[in-house]
Amino acid sequence: MASSVCDPQVDDATVNDTTLSELRELAETARGFFEKEVTPHRERFAAQGFPDRECYERAGDLGLLCMSVPEEYGGGGGTFAHEAVLFTEQVRAGDSALQLGVHTGIVPHYLMAYSSHQNKLRWLPKLASGEWVGAIAMTEPGTGSDLQNIATKAVKEGDDYVITGAKTFISNGRNCDLLIIAVKTDPGQGAKGVSLVVAEVSDDTPGFERGRLLKKVGQKGQDTTELFFEGLRVPQANLLGSVEGQGFFQLMEQLPQERLICGVAAAAAIETAVGETLRYVKERQAFGRPLFALQNTRFELAECATLARVARTFVDDAVAKHLRGELDVPTAAMVKYWTTEQQTQVVDRCVQLHGGYGYMDEYLISRMWIDGRISRIYAGANEVMKDLIARSL
Ligand SMILES: Cc1cc2nc3c(=O)[nH]c(=O)nc-3n(C[C@H](O)[C@H](O)[C@H](O)COP(=O)(O)OP(=O)(O)OC[C@H]3O[C@@H](n4cnc5c(N)ncnc54)[C@H](O)[C@@H]3O)c2cc1C
Incomplete structure (x- = not known):
């Protein structure tokens, strides 16, 4: 298979030997984690509509969370x-x-880039251990792509928002x-x-309700x-950045990584x-x-395998960048637009090659077909991606 930073089975010019062996070891640990702690519970998680929180704690115990956060803040000190x-x-x-991407x-x-040293010390170790689960709330019922027009308000009162x-x-x-709201x-x-503020929330937090x-x-x-x-109260010290009004700029700065994560997942999905x-x-047999x-069947797979190789090369280059x-x-x-388009097309072609079994839940390909469709919509709809690309031309 292709050489890759994301798939450290073969040597790769973008990482040195030490890193490569570390990445290989990590891949094995991660494989073991999913095999033991997650996959056996798939149907139960689907029935209840959420994964057990303990999965995050277990991932934290194995050092699989916040791997690119410095050790000073409880992370793995990696990249x-x-x-x-x-x-x-x-x-x-x-x-x-598990929404590990988020x-x-x-x-x-976001916390590393824009929160104070004290808040980093307060928040990041809990995310790294899996004691806390993190989320980011941008989208509203009335607006998704058009983030400038969000309606959620934060008003200063005393030391709080x-x-x-x-x-x-x-x-x-x-x-x-x-x-992060x-x-x-x-x-x-x-x-x-637009600003970004961080809230610590629980089911009992006044002014906060999970729908x-x-x-x-x-x-x-x-x-x-x-x-x-x-009326959720959040200390003003939880504002990300030193002044208000930086939120949109911060989103623009951080969204490339989110989109690259989509690309990494898409390339892996095509190969799988x-x-x-x-x-x-x-x-x-038939x-x-x-x-x-x-x-x-041969020609379809020849084309899909070629697309897998191109996607892998494209994503690895972006990761290296x-x-x-x-x-x-x-x-x-x-990366986000092209790889996710290929992902949904290749997976659909692979469903076809499976015949009726490709439509059965017990076959991975059927779940990849359904689970993958959102990749063209979230993290910025692909049409928004094309707009961003066009603006740079
Ligand atoms: C499973 C799932 C998980 C999600 N997780 C999160 C999360 O954790 N946090 C969060 O904040 N949001 C999350 N989202 C929301 C997601 O990011 C939005 O759905 C997405 O940004 C699109 O916004 P929208 O749904 O409001 O669609 P709209 O903005 O209404 O857009 C609808 C469609 O219009 C077209 N369109 C929009 N803008 C343009 C444009 N500029 N040019 C051309 N065409 C355009 C596109 O085809 C688009 O798909 C999630 C969504 C899903 C389904």
Whole structure:
């Protein structure tokens, strides 16, 4: 298979030998974690609509969370390459219940970039141990792509912000203890009126209510919820950044990593789909021969395997750029848009090659088909990605 930072099975020029052996070891630990702690509970998580919180604690015990956060703050002292290995193994395991992308790939990076030393010491070790689960709430019932027009308000009162509003589609919404909320600190302004504040939340927090566990087409074991704020008080010291009105800019700065995570997952999904399908069509017989002897099946898989290679190369290049601090907004948008489009197309073609079994829940390919569809919509709809790319041309 292709050489890769995310898939450290083969040597790769972008990481040195020490890092590579560390990444290999990490991949093994992550594989073991999903096999033992997550996959056996898939159906239960899907039925209840959320993963057990203990999964995060177990991942924390194994050092799988906040791997790119400095050790000073309880993290692993590694890089995004470590995170990428974890996301890759999660896709291979077929897990869509844990929202590790948000918990360890997104939330800690906002805290690292914009919170005070005291707050980093207070929050990051709890996210790294899995004692707390992290979430980020941007989307509202009335607006998703158009984040400048959020309506949730934060008004200063004493030393606090008092937050009023509603969010929806929030990953980890049921399990979260730490929530980054996009608010308007100046409702008269568009982008310049947006700020990000951090709330520590529990089921008993006054002014905070978790809404419905939303019933989704796929990712059924993942808690995606509404959240309501009716006078939620948050210390002003929890504002991300030193002044108000930086939220939109901070989102723009951090979203490339979120989009790269989508690319890492998409590349892993394409490879997994091709691998699963090859195994299946070589075993299944039709007309006295394996399905793989049919020319259409061979050609389809030849095309899909080529797309897998191109996606892998594209994503690895973007990961390497990100590790050097050079991943720009248009490139991240290209990665997110292109790889997720390929993901949904390749997985759909692989379902077709499985025949009726490809439609059965017990087959990984069927779940990848359903779970993967959202990848073209969240983390910025692919149309928004194209707009970002076009603006750079
Ligand atoms: C499972 C799941 C998990 C999620 N997790 C989170 C989370 O943790 N936190 C969070 O804040 N949000 C989360 N979201 C929300 C997600 O990010 C939004 O759904 C997404 O940003 C799109 O916003 P919207 O749904 O309001 O669609 P809209 O903004 O209403 O857009 C609808 C469609 O219009 C088109 N469109 C929009 N803008 C443009 C444009 N500029 N140019 C061309 N076409 C355009 C696109 O086709 C788009 O899909 C999640 C959503 C889902 C389904």
